[in-house]
Amino acid sequence: MLELWSSGPVALMLNTLIALSSYLFGSFGLTIIVLTIIIRGAMYPLTVKQLRATRAMQALQPKIAELQKKYAKDKQRLAQEQMKLYKESGVSPAGCAVPMIIQMPIWIALYQSIIRVLAVTPEALLGLSRYLWSWPVVYFMLPLDSHFLWFDLAATSNMPLAILVGATMWLTQKMVTPTTTDPQQRSQSQLMLWMMPLMFGFIAMMVPNGLALYWAVSNVISIVIQYFVLGGWGGLARAGAGKYVVPSSKDVKVRVAEAETATSISAMEADIVDTGSTEEEESGYGGAGDKRQLGGGGYPASLRAFKSRSRRSKGHRPKRR
Amino acid sequence: MWIKHNRRLLAKVLLLLVILVIGGVTVSGCYGRSQPKGWSGAIIADDTLFVGSIDGSLVALNKSDGNILWTSESEIESEMVIYGTPVVAGDLVYAGGYNGRVYAVTSSTGALRWVYPREGNLEPIVGGVVVSQGMVYFGCSDGKVYALNAITGDRVWQSFETGDKIWSTPVIDGETIYISSFDNKLYALDANTGSEKWVFDEAGGAIAATPLVYNNTVYIGSFDRYLYAVDTTSGSLRWRSEVEADKWFWAKPVVYNNVIYAPNLDGRVYILDANSGREVASAVELDSPISSDAVVVDGKVIIASQEGKIYSLDTSNNQVGLLRNVGDDGQEIYAPLCASDGAVYIHAQSSNQDTLYALNAQTGLEVWRPVSLSSK
Numbered sequence: 027m028l029e030l031w032s033s034g035p036v037a038l039m040l041n042t043l044i045a046l047s048s049y050l051f052g053s054f055g056l057t058i059i060v061l062t063i064i065i066r067g068a069m070y071p072l073t074v075k076q077l078r079a080t081r082a083m084q085a086l087q088p089k090i091a092e093l094q095k096k097y098a099k100d101k102q103r104l105a106q107e108q109m110k111l112y113k114e115s116g117v118s119p120a121g122c123a124v125p126m127i128i129q130m131p132i133w134i135a136l137y138q139s140i141i142r143v144l145a146v147t148p149e150a151l152l153g154l155s156r157y158l159w160s161w162p163v164v165y166f167m168l169p170l171d172s173h174f175l176w177f178d179l180a181a182t183s184n185m186p187l188a189i190l191v192g193a194t195m196w197l198t199q200k201m202v203t204p205t206t207t208d209p210q211q212r213s214q215s216q217l218m219l220w221m222m223p224l225m226f227g228f229i230a231m232m233v234p235n236g237l238a239l240y241w242a243v244s245n246v247i248s249i250v251i252q253y254f255v256l257g258g259w260g261g262l263a264r265a266g267a268g269k270y271v272v273p274s275s276k277d278v279k280v281r282v283a284e285a286e287t288a289t290s291i292s293a294m295e296a297d298i299v300d301t302g303s304t305e306e307e308e309s310g311y312g313g314a315g316d317k318r319q320l321g322g323g324g325y326p327a328s329l330r331a332f333k334s335r336s337r338r339s340k341g342h343r344p345k346r347r
Numbered sequence: 348m349w350i351k352h353n354r355r356l357l358a359k360v361l362l363l364l365v366i367l368v369i370g371g372v373t374v375s376g377c378y379g380r381s382q383p384k385g386w387s388g389a390i391i392a393d394d395t396l397f398v399g400s401i402d403g404s405l406v407a408l409n410k411s412d413g414n415i416l417w418t419s420e421s422e423i424e425s426e427m428v429i430y431g432t433p434v435v436a437g438d439l440v441y442a443g444g445y446n447g448r449v450y451a452v453t454s455s456t457g458a459l460r461w462v463y464p465r466e467g468n469l470e471p472i473v474g475g476v477v478v479s480q481g482m483v484y485f486g487c488s489d490g491k492v493y494a495l496n497a498i499t500g501d502r503v504w505q506s507f508e509t510g511d512k513i514w515s516t517p518v519i520d521g522e523t524i525y526i527s528s529f530d531n532k533l534y535a536l537d538a539n540t541g542s543e544k545w546v547f548d549e550a551g552g553a554i555a556a557t558p559l560v561y562n563n564t565v566y567i568g569s570f571d572r573y574l575y576a577v578d579t580t581s582g583s584l585r586w587r588s589e590v591e592a593d594k595w596f597w598a599k600p601v602v603y604n605n606v607i608y609a610p611n612l613d614g615r616v617y618i619l620d621a622n623s624g625r626e627v628a629s630a631v632e633l634d635s636p637i638s639s640d641a642v643v644v645d646g647k648v649i650i651a652s653q654e655g656k657i658y659s660l661d662t663s664n665n666q667v668g669l670l671r672n673v674g675d676d677g678q679e680i681y682a683p684l685c686a687s688d689g690a691v692y693i694h695a696q697s698s699n700q701d702t703l704y705a706l707n708a709q710t711g712l713e714v715w716r717p718v719s720l721s722s723k
Binding site: 147148149151152155156158160162165166168169 | 551
């Protein structure tokens with residue numbers, strides 16, 4: 027199985043990397059950047075789908091939290107109510123995970139191929155020959171020049187690069203992290219916001235710099251995609267200019283009653299407008315991205331209504347004080 | 348109380364930690380497979396056999412029974428990794444390390460005599476060293492060729508620089524050093540001064556193989572999958588092999604009766620006429636890539652494949668037979684073979700141990716029981 031994986035997707039990626047480098051002046055650093063951009067571009071539809079699904083799930087979180095609280099002792103009922111909520115709002119929990127799961131093997135193949143092509147040790151270079159295809163260019167190009175800018179892609183422990191990986195990952199996370207008044211949700215968000223960048227920054231110190239470069243480039247691309255899909259800087263804009271507040275459990279008690287009767291997103295919209303403040307206007311969720319959702323954006327009618335109202339409030343309605 | 352209120356948070360933290368650990372192990376596992384271990388071959392001087400083990404020690408064994416005489420682990424650095432086969436000259440054994448240092452130890456006890464450089468280290472040394480007329484020569488991953496005084500370890504001439512890494516072992520023939528580089532070139536240098544005599548630059552790929560010098564010709568395989576024959580006097584191309592292999596030439600070719608036997612990473616041994624480069628017989632196909640240098644014993648070419656099979660190729664009819672399969676013991680073979688008095692010595696290795704085999708080159712029977720070299 028492992029051999030099949032290595033001689034299939036990894037070999038494809040690996041030979042493509044080497045062949046591509048022949049068109050990029052033999053620079054492996056440039057090759058990593060270009061191939062990462064190509065692959066991220068090819069997977070753009072999946073990324074957008076995942077981002078939108080994540081956003082829709084975030085919008086439902088207060089209601090889900092309230093349901094969990096209400097039906098804490100009745101798991102079966104809780105599951106039914108959650109399913110009902112998902113169904114009525116047209117949001118699928120799998121919508122977040124499936125695109126990510128589809129992309130995972132591609133990322134794994136890419137980073138494994140980068141490590142193999144770098145061939146840090148004699149054993150690695152010797153082992154690499156097993157996965158080379160009979161393209162003449164592949165044989166002529168190896169071993170690749172591992173120097174790029176000021177660092178060696180095959181070396182490890184490049185502190186500036188590790189910081190770059192951690193910083194870009196923090197920015198990526200921050201853009202999609204909703205602000206909430208619920209202490210528990212806030213703790214979780216903060217944990218994810220700091221844990222992932224720290225972990226990747228730490229691992230970036232241990233793996234070859236080529237892999238760290240790939241992570242940094244991939245993060246920058248994520249930031250760009252998120253900017254356009256979310257219609258702005260998302261959580262970064264909130265951090266700099268006020269807060270969009272996802273209502274806490276206490277704030278949405280009214281919604282629980284609605285969930286029990288006729289759960290509808292339009293009702294939720296009213297609550298959010300009530301509980302939200304003028305800071306809602308500063309939210310990254312109210313920017314250009316909503317224009318797309320007006321046209322459909324893959325959302326059910328209920329969510330589209332919620333988003334279009336939000337947009338209306340931005341420019342044409344006086345702020346509530 | 349806090350725990351009670353934050354059970355879900357704690358569960359998520361734990362889940363995240365598990366994912367981190369799995370992710371870390373996956374990443375480090377992929378990377379860890381490429382940790383250097385070395386593949387030193389063995390060499391025989393008088394009745395003693397010297398080899399570098401995968402735990403970074405130089406080991407001396409009694410050639411007649413395989414008993415270990417000494418290991419140098421207490422004398423040289425424990426983190427040393429040895430790829431090149433050690434060399435014996437006079438009462439010293441020389442070895443280059445992946446840690447970028449060259450060591451000279453006494454052949455009788457393994458005591459350290461000198462180390463170069465005395466302070467710090469060079470880039471990794473992957474090829475072996477050669478000793479000739481009181482000088483030690485070696486190539487380094489910094490692309491330079493070094494010449495040291497064999498007695499003192501002092502540098503003799505300013506290092507000669509090639510355009511890329513050097514992973515091959517230099518070959519000395521008379522007053523000339525032949526050495527290949529990843530810059531696709533083969534160099535001929537004056538052994539006394541280090542000045543360039545000529546450079547052969549017609550290969551289309553990097554060269555990691557050690558050259559074979561025979562009958563005023565240098566034979567060298569390249570990553571472009573061709574074998575080249577170069578005139579030792581002028582550095583001009585005599586021929587490029589008629590046949591193109593499927594993969595890189597990594598191992599040094601051997602010659603017998605004016606026929607070149609060139610193992611390749613595609614698992615074949617190409618049989619070429621030394622004068623023309625034409626195939627005199629179809630390539631012999633073995634089971635797996637061949638990266639270890641072959642040897643010729645009594646008209647038979649002994650070849651080891653990476654998966655641990657040792658073959659005997661009869662040069663009279665180009666028939667191949669299996670001598671021994673150390674792959675059954677979980678061992679692989681990357682190190683150059685060594686032959687002496689009708690026996691062949693094979694340094695095989697697995698992920699955490701390495702073993703030295705002594706086999707009769709005709710029958711494949713053990714001359715003595717396999718000896719475990721490393722303590723890892």
